[in-house]
Amino acid sequence: MTVKSADGDQFVQENKDTLVRIIKHGDDEFVRALALRALIRYGDEPALHDVQNEIERAKEEV
16 A cells, blocks of 8 residues: 655655656666656656656657
């Protein structure tokens, strides 16, 4: 069972752009995974949709 934390929700709301930038441009796979996990667990549906679109675009470029 997962329980959402108000602190996690607030952090992701305030730092969504930074988290997405880390996922898109980060060099460290572990840090990118942590940013993605935060968005998945605490983000809202539009943020997840944005990340999914970026992943699909990256797949097409490779």
